[in-house]
Amino acid sequence: MYIKRVVIKGFKTYRNQTVIDDFSPHHNIVIGSNGSGKSNFFSAIRFVLSDDYSNLKREERQGLIHQGSGGSVMSASVEIVFHDPEHKMILPSGVVPRENNDEICIRRTVGLKKDDYQLNDRNVTKGDVVRMLESTGFSMSNPYNIVPQGKIISLTNAKDKERLQLLEDVVGAKSFEVKLKASLKKMEETEQKRARIAKEMDELNSKLKEMEQERKELEKYNALEKNRKVFQFTLYDRELNDIINQVERLDDDYNVTANSSEQYIKELDKREEIISNISKNLSEIDSTLKIKTTTDLPQAKSRHSELTNQLTNLQVQIKDLKLQIKAQERQANSDQKTLDIINDEIQKREQKLSSISPKFQELSKEELKFKLQYNKLQQRQRDLLLKKGRYARFASIEERNEWIQNEIEESDKTLQGLVDIKNKILIERDEINSKVRSLDEDIDNLNDSIEGPNVTGELEVIQDELEKLKSEYAASIDKRKELWRNEQKIETVLQNLLENVKVLERNVNETMDRSLANGIKSVKEIATKLKLPEDSVFGTLGELINVNEKYKICAEVVGGNSLFHIVVDTEETATIIMKELYKMKGGRVTFIPLNRIYLDANIQYPPNDQTSFTPLINKIKYDQRFDKAVRHIFGKTIVVKDLTTGLRISKKFKLNSITLDGDRADKRGVLTGGYYDQYKQSRLDSLSTLNESTAKHRELSLELTSIKQAIQEVDSNIDTLNNSIRKHNTNRESLLSNIEGMKSKLRNKKNDKILLEESLQALAIKTEKNEINIRVTADKKETYVKDMSSEFNSELSLVEKEELEVTSISLLEIEKKLTLTTENLETVTSEMNSLNAELNSKLFPQKQDILSQMSQEGLSYLSSLRRDVDSMTSKLEAVQNQCNSALQHVDTIQKEIEDLKSEKRNNDKILEKANSQQRLLLKKLETFQKDVEKTMIKKTALITRRDELQQKIREIGLLAEDALNAFNDLSSEELLKRLNSVSEDISGLKNVNKRAYENFRKFDEKQKELVERATELDESKTSIQDLITRLRQQKVTAVDSTFLKVAENFETVFEKLVPIGKAKLIIHRVDNNARMETNSNDDDVDMDQEDEVINNNESIYTGVSISVSFNSKENEQLHVEQLSGGQKTVCAIALILAIQMVDPAPFYLFDEIDAALDKQYRTAVANIIKQLSVNAQFICTTFRTDMLQVADRFFRVKYENKISTVIEVDKQDAINFIKGNNKYAEV
Amino acid sequence: ASNNGPLVQIWLAANMATIPKNSIIQTNIAESAKEITNESNQITLRTSGDLLQGIVRVYSKQAGFLLNDIKDTLTKISSLFKLNQKLNV
Ligand SMILES: Nc1ncnc2c1ncn2[C@@H]1O[C@H](COP(=O)(O)OP(=O)(O)OP(=O)(O)O)[C@@H](O)[C@H]1O
């Protein structure tokens, strides 16, 4: 440790801040002319490090603070920076050492009023600085290592006493003395304290004695108490024992009941199981029953009722068909009969007619003839009349001729008309004939078309077609109904399934959070919406794997949320879906793209033989495509029997291990476990069930759609059938209508024919008449012509008149005949007419009707009816057996329902029985329960009693073993009596301080402890006194030993300084009779001073003297007073250096110690300093070059206008400076 | 300076302004005195003077603490007595 830097400001001549830096740890020289400030520099250091400048007065402060130029300096501060790598200086608490370098800087600033110290820039007290410096062995009071200017001289002529003082300083005796004094003072103080302690102790003892009494009292009390306790104890003990064995007895029968109830419980569980699966299948039955009753039965019933009423109306139809048929047959028969009758009538009439007809013919001929004749005659007559008449009117022939002419023209016209008519008639007749012929043709083909084979065939075909269609139609109707029923059934089932799916979905959603749930749902939607290819989105991982039942929980725990990750083939699909999800804000999902999954292939499972475990991955069945994803999640886990092995394995092989019931040990050693709620729907199950039900639902919906399609098909089919039926019907209708049409046409044709024939007849008649007319008009015309040519004779010629008469007579006659024949004819015609009328009007139409009816209800109709009937019957049968089957179906369903009901009933019965047994069991269990409870209650009572007793016994506390069974033999009553007596005695003792015992014990202990500490103090007092005497003695010895050392060093140093001379240190003791000549080699200081009374601290030495000879070794021991100044300085220097070797100070300041020495000694001193400067720092001022030769660092103090400054110079400059103004010649 | 193990307490006591109570109670003065005596020839007189001062200081403190403790127990006992009187009456 050495001084590294000194900063002075405002101190004496150092007005400005002067920094003297990096002193050498070895030898430094400060040079400068007189009054330049060298000593000031030294006094600055002393100002900080020594007591010289303590409690300064005003003048002294002024002396220190720089006066002179400007006078503005108000304070002086000196800072010394020590370099202390070994941290010898122990900083007082609170001072922070400088971080990077091992510097400790001590600063003292003094102003007119201020005087404070700072350690590393923190204000500290002077005491701190003193203590710190002392800790490094550097005493501030009388620092021998600082030799200010002129001190060396004082040293030289110091008295023996002062030298002893110096020695003791070195030894630290003085400070020791001070400390000793202080300690002794302290000891006295503590003595007084101890006296007070003693007093207090006595008081304490008295208090304790009082407690003692109380204690005795207590002891007495305790003794009694003990007895009482013993009695109590024994009593309690006895009671306790019998309670214990009572409890045991209870336990036994509890066990008995317990294990009997055990089987019952087992039984109960079994029953429970039975009940549960009974109720399960009961619920199944219920559900099926419900389905059946709600859907099947009504369906069946409705079907049945439908069929029945179909049946009934079929029957009705059949009946009325039958009726119809019968009616028809009857009708037919009656028709037939009527037909026969009519035929007979017709025949009769025809016969009659035929019989009459020739007569009629004849008569009609006659009549015709007559008529002709009549007409002719009449004509004639008329002509005649006419002529007669006609001509009468004309006055003249011209008129007549004109009239006749007119008449002729007219008659020509009429004739022409008539001829036209005749032609027309002819044409008409031809027409009619042709018509008739065409009609005949039409009639023919109509006939064959009506009755023709192809028509009937067609009809047949159509009929069959119709039949077929009808049946088909019926069949398809049935089918549709059937399909409807199925549809309805499936819809209901679908309904259930949908609910089921929803429930399951809710379950699944429960096992995961909401955003994930709707995330998954929306992914599905997106997949369908975007029609992603089937093998791109595989759905959640949970769905894709199925786990062995035993390992389901492990998979569940390990999987955790990753079970809901969606497995996709590539990351593109994932991104697409994610974008979509984002767009539709469909929640958050994590994807596992199969192509991107990274699998650390090096999962190596520990060798199987070592421990029993199974890698979880083996227990999971999955499609090979998902191998990577599943391995990614489950690859690293193994299933172990228990956690400890699991932990070991997982640590060693960097795997996760999991036990069967879900406790996990992570590869990093983390353990998770605890209760895993198996009953809560586990994720896997819920996922798989959801999957199943959705699959079923999808399947069913497919089926439903297929059924719907089928229904549509059937509908369309039915429609087509309908259409075709309708078509066929229409065909048939059309055919029939055709036929009808044809028939009517036929009839029309026939009628036409008849009409035509009649018109032919009429034509014929007309032609006849026309002929007649023609003829008549011709006659008339002839007559006219004739008349014209005849004169105008208004009169009738005679011939004509006769003719007239004859004609009128023949007319009459003919008229009569005519009338007669007409009458006959009338009668005949009337007869014939009546017959004809009858025939035609009645019979024929009737016949016709009947025929038509017959033909209408003809065979075909009848056959159709029959066929209808047959079809009806067949349909009836079909319907019948359908009905039967429906009935059966209904029956079966009812039967099913019945047996379901019966099953339900017997299930109920079984359940009932089971329940009843259950109840029985329960009752039994209850009884067990009850008596278990009873026993338990008793037991608890006993137990509480037992605990009480135990508690009491514990309260009673520990008792001596012998006391325990002292009174065993006594009976309980005796004990009780004793107990009472003792407790009475106890109550006698009043106000016993129960706690006296503890109190006493506590305070006794306390008192002991205090006494102990007091004794300890005594001990320590004595030990301290010993120590003091020891130290005092040690001081002596220390002084002796240091003296010896110093003396020794003194000699060696002196030897070096004065090779030819010799010097010795002598120490003088006080008043011991024999002055012991202590020379350096006599070291066994006798210790007989122990009896030395510790008198006042006056030391036992008087002084230290030096005897020295400069020029010879043996004789001539001169006392130091007799020496010269230089020789004295040499001794002084030798002494200081000797002391330095004994108690090395960190640094030495010598201010011009070599002033008084001659060359020879100066060099010697320089050399010694050189040697010592290796491990001690020397700062010297000199005016001689000797020191410079050996020094390391040189500082020059300059002094200009009252301010001194310090600059570092090298060796040569320093030497030149010294040579330059060295006033003394080199000696 | 020689502040090896056991004497550190004492040295600290000497040099530091405040000394923690429990260190005072723990130091066994007899032992430390013995320790100092057989260390004495190694350590300089000055430090042994320090140590002496330290020991004495500890000693006086111990005495002071003992005094206080006695006083405490006395007060406790007396209060207890008062309490008992009250209790039994
Ligand atoms: N308080 C002060 N203010 C101003 N100057 C002062 C003060 N105290 C002393 N001085 C000056 O310092 C000078 C003395 O300095 P110092 O004793 O350091 O000289 P030196 O270099 O030791 O000389 P020598 O070589 O004779 O020992 C005197 O001239 C004195 O005027």
Ligand SMILES: [Mg+2]
């Ligand atoms: Mg000087």
